[in-house]
Amino acid sequence: MQSYDVVIIGAGAAGMMCAVEAAKRGRSVLILDHAAAPGEKIRISGGGRCNFTNIHASPKNFISRNPHFCISALSRYTQRDFIALVERHGIAYHEKTLGQLFCDGSARQIIDMLVSEMRGRGAELVLSTRVETIGKTAEGFELTLSTGSVSCQSLVVACGGKSIPKMGATGFGYELAERFGLAVVETRPALVPLTFDAKTLERLSPLAGNAVDAEIACGKTRFSEAMLFTHRGVSGPSILQISSYWREGDEIRIAMLPGTDVAELVRAARRGNGRQAVQTVLANHLPKRLAQAIAERTGLDGNLADLSEAQIKTVEVAVNDWRIKPAGSEGYRTAEVTLGGVDTNSLDQKTMQAKLMPGLFFIGEVVDVTGWLGGYNFQWAWSSGWAAGQAC
Numbered sequence: 337m338q339s340y341d342v343v344i345i346g347a348g349a350a351g352m353m354c355a356v357e358a359a360k361r362g363r364s365v366l367i368l369d370h371a372a373a374p375g376e377k378i379r380i381s382g383g384g385r386c387n388f389t390n391i392h393a394s395p396k397n398f399i400s401r402n403p404h405f406c407i408s409a410l411s412r413y414t415q416r417d418f419i420a421l422v423e424r425h426g427i428a429y430h431e432k433t434l435g436q437l438f439c440d441g442s443a444r445q446i447i448d449m450l451v452s453e454m455r456g457r458g459a460e461l462v463l464s465t466r467v468e469t470i471g472k473t474a475e476g477f478e479l480t481l482s483t484g485s486v487s488c489q490s491l492v493v494a495c496g497g498k499s500i501p502k503m504g505a506t507g508f509g510y511e512l513a514e515r516f517g518l519a520v521v522e523t524r525p526a527l528v529p530l531t532f533d534a535k536t537l538e539r540l541s542p543l544a545g546n547a548v549d550a551e552i553a554c555g556k557t558r559f560s561e562a563m564l565f566t567h568r569g570v571s572g573p574s575i576l577q578i579s580s581y582w583r584e585g586d587e588i589r590i591a592m593l594p595g596t597d598v599a600e601l602v603r604a605a606r607r608g609n610g611r612q613a614v615q616t617v618l619a620n621h622l623p624k625r626l627a628q629a630i631a632e633r634t635g636l637d638g639n640l641a642d643l644s645e646a647q648i649k650t651v652e653v654a655v656n657d658w659r660i661k662p663a664g665s666e667g668y669r670t671a672e673v674t675l676g677g678v679d680t681n682s683l684d685q686k687t688m689q690a691k692l693m694p695g696l697f698f699i700g701e702v703v704d705v706t707g708w709l710g711g712y713n714f715q716w717a718w719s720s721g722w723a724a725g726q727a728c
């Protein structure tokens with residue numbers, strides 16, 4: 337049986353960062369993955385350009401039952417540290433919007449960077465390898481793999497969440513945590529498009545493909561970014577963001593001209609030309625088909641001159657206080673991340689080590705720390721992977 341100081345399950349973002357850091361400390365490291373290539377989610381991320389961090393990343397951009405848990409790792413390995421690594425490898429990047437940093441070239445550059453860092457430090461990467469059994473020993477852990485058996489002092493679980501099962505995502509990390517007695521906070525798909533019921537879709541599906549810059553609110557949380565009508569419901573950055581806060585039965589509130597006094601807009605248009613239709617005025621500010629749908633929904637398709645104050649208010653509400661209860665979400669099939677995961681109360685926030693099982697570490701998405709859309713989830717993978725890498 338081959339023996340290592342550290343075995344890492346999952347050669348994704350967090351696992352590879354941890355492997356680099358542990359190997360830097362002189363630890364013998366084996367990092368394994370059941371996939372045929374490392375960092376598959378990095379490869380497809382950010383439309384193939386990998387939104388690898390966010391300039392503004394701070395603990396307030398993360399959702400967790402314990403919002404303080406992520407502070408230590410995020411402040412010890414920051415976005416500036418990762419940017420410095422990217423720059424050392426000569427990878428060109430740019431800020432797209434809202435502090436989101438993307439590669440100018442390809443996401444593969446980030447994978448190549450991590451693989452070359454791992455290899456340069458002597459970490460051993462094995463692919464297409466399944467973990468069959470894991471046992472606790474006095475010295476650490478013994479694993480039966482599809483390729484043989486290994487033992488280690490420290491076992492790092494970095495196998496990600498359940499999103500995109502067709503890429504090999506499983507609930508393995510959560511099952512492992514439960515098997516070793518750690519609590520798991522209920523998991524659900526997040527950063528995911530929301531769906532409407534059949535009746536609503538009948539009315540709204542002709543709008544599929546239209547996008548607006550909207551403000552979406554759910555409870556006290558709100559996001560202002562693009563919203564896209566789809567054949568199933570709504571998507572786009574603002575919807576993905578709010579989906580992490582939305583629960584079945586909640587209504588979302590949509591402002592399609594946020595910051596605009598729509599009633600005053602209509603009154604001003606009426607003063608200019610009372611013989612135009614509501615949808616004509618709205619079409620100056622919204623996609624034409626959407627303007628038409630709003631006019632139809634409110635039943636106000638006559639001239640502006642004929643509108644009462646109450647009817648003008650109806651238009652305002654339809655545009656800027658549209659309330660709708662999504663029927664559900666598109667689920668793990670398209671979700672970017674998994675909300676919930678290994679309960680942070682079970683882990684040490686400085687090292688990511690299980691409090692009741694020394695030598696067992698959980699990092700990245702499998703932990704109950706979920707970032708907003710915009711490079712935050714990779715930053716959590718880098719920071720938590722780095723933190724465990726200093727201790728495993």
Ligand code: FDA
Nearest residue numbers: 346348349350370381382387495496508700701711713714
């Ligand atoms: P990750 O999923 O990266 O890695 C887990 C690894 O474990 C995988 O390689 C998997 O094959 C392996 N594994 C799983 N089960 C195993 C088992 N039983 N045995 C062995 N290996 C196993 N975030 C962001 O910040 N910016 C972005 O641009 C994007 N874009 C994006 C697009 C899409 C389409 C998705 C689905 C997700 C994103 N994300 C993102 C989210 C980001 O990809 C995600 O949060 C990180 O990859 C999480 O890193 P981890 O290392 O924790 O898991």
